[in-house]
Amino acid sequence: MPELPEVEAARRAIEDNCIGKKIVKAIIADDSKVIDGVSPVDFKASLEGKTIVAANRKGKNMWLELDSPPFPTFQFGMAGAIYIKGVAVTKYKRSAVKDDDEWPSKYSKVFLELDDGLELSFTDKRRFARVRSLENPVSVPPISELGPDALLEPMTVDEFYKALSKKKIGIKALLLDQSFISGIGNWIADEVLYQARIHPMQSASSISKEDCVTLLKCINEVIKKAVDVGADSSQYPTNWIFHSREKKPGKAFVDGKKIEFITAGGRTSAFVPELQKNTGAESAKAAGKRQQVKVQKIKHNDSDSQDEEPEIEETAAGKSKVKQRGANTKRASTNKKSKQSNSDDENDSDEAPKKSGKAKQNKSSKGKGGDQKKKTRGTNKAAKRKLEESDDEEDTDDNDASGDDDDSEQDKDQNLSSKTQSKGKKTTKQMAEPRQTRNKPSKKQK
Numbered sequence: 001m002p003e004l005p006e007v008e009a010a011r012r013a014i015e016d017n018c019i020g021k022k023i024v025k026a027i028i029a030d031d032s033k034v035i036d037g038v039s040p041v042d043f044k045a046s047l048e049g050k051t052i053v054a055a056n057r058k059g060k061n062m063w064l065e066l067d068s069p070p071f072p073t074f075q076f077g078m079a080g081a082i083y084i085k086g087v088a089v090t091k092y093k094r095s096a097v098k099d100d101d102e103w104p105s106k107y108s109k110v111f112l113e114l115d116d117g118l119e120l121s122f123t124d125k126r127r128f129a130r131v132r133s134l135e136n137p138v139s140v141p142p143i144s145e146l147g148p149d150a151l152l153e154p155m156t157v158d159e160f161y162k163a164l165s166k167k168k169i170g171i172k173a174l175l176l177d178q179s180f181i182s183g184i185g186n187w188i189a190d191e192v193l194y195q196a197r198i199h200p201m202q203s204a205s206s207i208s209k210e211d212c213v214t215l216l217k218c219i220n221e222v223i224k225k226a227v228d229v230g231a232d233s234s235q236y237p238t239n240w241i242f243h244s245r246e247k248k249p250g251k252a253f254v255d256g257k258k259i260e261f262i263t264a265g266g267r268t269s270a271f272v273p274e275l276q277k278n279t280g281a282e283s284a285k286a287a288g289k290r291q292q293v294k295v296q297k298i299k300h301n302d303s304d305s306q307d308e309e310p311e312i313e314e315t316a317a318g319k320s321k322v323k324q325r326g327a328n329t330k331r332a333s334t335n336k337k338s339k340q341s342n343s344d345d346e347n348d349s350d351e352a353p354k355k356s357g358k359a360k361q362n363k364s365s366k367g368k369g370g371d372q373k374k375k376t377r378g379t380n381k382a383a384k385r386k387l388e389e390s391d392d393e394e395d396t397d398d399n400d401a402s403g404d405d406d407d408s409e410q411d412k413d414q415n416l417s418s419k420t421q422s423k424g425k426k427t428t429k430q431m432a433e434p435r436q437t438r439n440k441p442s443k444k445q446k
Contacts, residue, residue: 002076004150004183005226007060010082012230014055014064017087018114022051025113027104034109034124038133046070046133047112056137059146059182063137070133072110075142077128085119146182151223154216155181161212164204171207171215172200173265183223186267187242192218193271194241194254199278200264200271206279245270 002010026047028040035043047066054065062082063073074080085103104111107123109131114120122131137143148155155163167174174180175189184192193200196215198207207215222240229235236242244252244259252259257272 001078001185001187002080003060003185003188004223005188005231006081007057007062007076007183008151008227009231011055011057011062013082013084013087014052014120017084017118018052018120019054020051021114021116021118022049023047023112024049024115025111027108027111029109031109031127033127034129034131036130036132043072043110043133047072052114058138058143058149058152059178060185061137061143061146061182063134063143069135071135071137073132073134073137073143074110074122075130075132077124077126077130079126080122080124080129083121083123085121087118142178146178147180148182150181150183150219151227154220157209157213157216160216161209164207164212167204169204170201170264171198171204172267172269174204176265176267181219184219186269187245188219188222188226189265190245190270191222191240191242194276195222197275199276200262200269201278241270241272 026044028035028043030040038046050066050068052064053067056063056065061073061075063071065071074082083105104119104121105123107125108121109124109129110122112120122129134140163180164171164174167180172189172193175184175192176186190200192215195218196211198211198215226236233242239255241254241259244254247259249261252261252270254272257274259270260273262269262271
């Protein structure tokens with residue numbers, strides 16, 4: 001991008017080759033984006049027949065002073081350049097015109113033919129430049145809004161320090177601000193900050209007066225050197241970061257030190273972290289503000305959560321208390337239900353003796369206990385049948401055992417009792433029948 005040295009080189013080339021010559025022919029491109037505020041026809045009419053009196057510059061803007069206004073002004077943008085046919089305009093890389101090149105270039109926006117046959121062209125391939133026709137260029141924007149020219153109107157140390165102390169933005173962004181100092185672009189800002197050993201993001205107001213002296217000195221020296229060699233980058237000192245700033249990250253070094261790239265002031269910035277440290281109270285203060293903002297956000301989120309759930313404490317102990325409180329609530333509910341169940345059972349047990357054995361048997365038959373009672377009842381009936389059969393046999397054999405009736409009946413009763421107990425031992429243990437049911441006489445006995 002053309003900066004002060006490149007624009008100054010173009011101005012000097014016009015001053016050396018075109019002053020005092022008349023414009024006999026003008027060709028203006030039909031490009032309203034670049035040709036700003038004037039039609040090509042009117043612009044052409046304002047140039048032809050006029051004599052070039054002077055070539056002026058402020059910052060990165062240049063204008064031709066003619067013998068009468070309006071004056072053509074040129075804002076170079078990203079790729080604007082001045083070419084003079086047959087003249088080595090500058091050693092600026094975009095200004096070299098070869099004999100076999102297309103002339104005028106298809107990117108030409110303003111073409112002028114002078115009365116001695118010399119031809120001049122302003123070109124812009126990327127169309128970021130602006131060309132205007134103004135009555136008094138210094139009295140209207142953009143020139144009227146520019147700060148002091150970095151080459152022609154250098155600040156004193158006190159002026160520079162006082163101006164920086166009022167600016168709380170990054171120093172790289174401030175140097176790119178044309179209303180602060182005009183003429184410094186991206187590569188010059190990187191160069192002077194590297195040579196002054198100042199980080200691009202360093203707050204301008206935090207820079208000490210000693211560093212201000214160094215920075216101002218570097219600005220003056222870098223610009224003067226670049227202008228003196230006609231913006232020929234091949235003649236820039238080899239220890240300048242300029243020669244490596246366009247290399248790929250990881251492959252860029254200056255004096256053996258690694259170059260890194262960040263975005264500062266909206267532009268890609270090259271710097272050497274080992275030498276350019278971001279220090280100063282303002283830098284720490286800014287970091288503290290960022291941390292404070294984060295803390296405030298966290299507190300705000302916590303307060304919101306407390307409003308929604310005021311009983312929950314934001315600590316591990318509080319969380320355990322909440323869990324314990326929930327567990328106690330569940331336990332209390334369970335105990336309440338169990339108490340109700342127990343009271344129901346007690347009521348049932350109080351009413352149980354009043355119910356008949358048959359009702360109790362029907363109730364227990366729904367489970368395993370009912371089945372076991374049925375088995376016990378069947379066993380008792382079989383034992384009673386055997387008892388009746390043995391009684392009949394004793395009646396027929398009275399003569400054979402008349403003397404032992406009492407003994408035999410006692411023995412048989414004992415045997416019958418043992419057999420019945422052995423067969424129903426398991427069932428009677430699990431659920432014993434009421435005595436009335438077990439001794440109830442059968443139909444045959446009745």
